[in-house]
Amino acid sequence: MTGKTEARELLLDLIGAADAANRGTTPEQAVDDAIAEAILNQPSLRDCLVPGCMRQFDAMSCMAGDPPPRPSWDGKGWATLGSGSIFPAGGHICPDHKQTVTEHWPRRLKLPSDRWSVDCACGWTPTPQTWHGVLRAHWEQHLLTELGTLPPAAPIPDPEHRTPLTEHTERSLSELYDRVEDAEADRDGTLDFARTAFLLYQQAVPALLGARTALEALRTRITLDSRDWTADKVDALLYAILVGADCEDDTEGHVHNDIDCAGEQGLWNLAKQHGIPAEQTIQANQHRWWIANAIKTAKQIQEQR
Structure with missing residues (x-):
């Protein structure tokens, strides 16, 4: 030693x-x-990424499933920030700040002008920067402002906080010109996106309305058929997906009671009757949701046209 x-x-x-x-x-x-x-056995401590937060957890004991050396180093309730944010290596969020960081999830944006900004989940976005390394500091200041740790910054359009024209420097004027160029690039990008979205809308709406017509016709045919669609396993699955084995009444005040509606256990009762595995039952329930949601969306679109 x-x-x-x-x-x-x-x-x-x-x-x-x-x-x-x-x-x-x-x-x-x-x-x-x-x-x-x-x-x-020394701990491998991880810090909360929120500035000023002193909480830590022991990653080694957390991964091993062992109690931490100190109770305050417990990893229960912590969350991990993925690499899709402004933190390239990810980060960790303590239970105290998990909800706040989720509401202000920061995603890094590269603008058409080769500058960088942040797309915050709350809608906030900072002034575009030439280097992406400063985005974290801007987002941390925004987060601390939302938490009340820092006072809110003065709004840029406020005349009392504008820099007088005579006090502008070459650098400050360059920043203003960069903002104008960013705004022009955003405008062009928004127009391109709007054109693309409109073309896709024109293609998708007729297809969705046609699918609704076909699915509703098939559902009517099945419900009017005289045979028992619950007697056979395949027929029961088709019925559950195309017609629905559970009650789908979502009106306010409706209570499922298995008397004047199908209740909530119809699909699972069919699965139990025919020995359908739980995985197939869950999948059938998901397929039914997609069909019902597509029909509902198509109906809303048709009402708004």
Whole structure:
């Protein structure tokens, strides 16, 4: 060992030679083993990415499923920020700030002008920057403002906070010109997006309305058919997907009661009757939701046209 050895010498003084011998070791070996075990099991602490938050958790004990060395290092309730944000290496969020960070999820944006900005989940976006490395500082300031730690910044359009024309420098004027160029690029990008969205809308709406007509006709044909669609396994699945085995009345105040509606367990009762695995039952329920939602959306579109 190098450096200070007072702690080691103190431990040696506290361990009696006789007690060590009874355990088949020596005081020196016992202290060395304890130091080696402490180094091997030292915590790997992770900090909360919110500025000023002092909470930490031990990643090693969390991954191993062991209790942390300290109760305050417990990883329960922590969340991990993925690499799709302004944090390239990700980050960690403590339970106290998980909801706030979720509401202000920061996604990095590269603008057409080769500048960078942040797309915050709350709608906030900073002034475009030439280097993406400063985005984190801008977002942290925004987050602290939302948390009430920092006072809100003065609005840019406020005349009292505008820089007088005579006080502008070449750098400040360049920033203003960059903002104008960014706005022009955003305008062109928005127009292109609007054109694309309109063309897709013109193609998707007729197809969706046609699918609604076909699905409703098929549903009517099945419901008017005289045979028992619950007797056969395949027929039961088709009925559950195309017609629906559960009650789909979503009007306010409606209560499922299995008397004047199909209730909530119709699909699962069919699955139990025919021995359908839970995975297939869940999949059938998802397929029914997509069909019902497509019909509902198509109806809303037709009413608005």
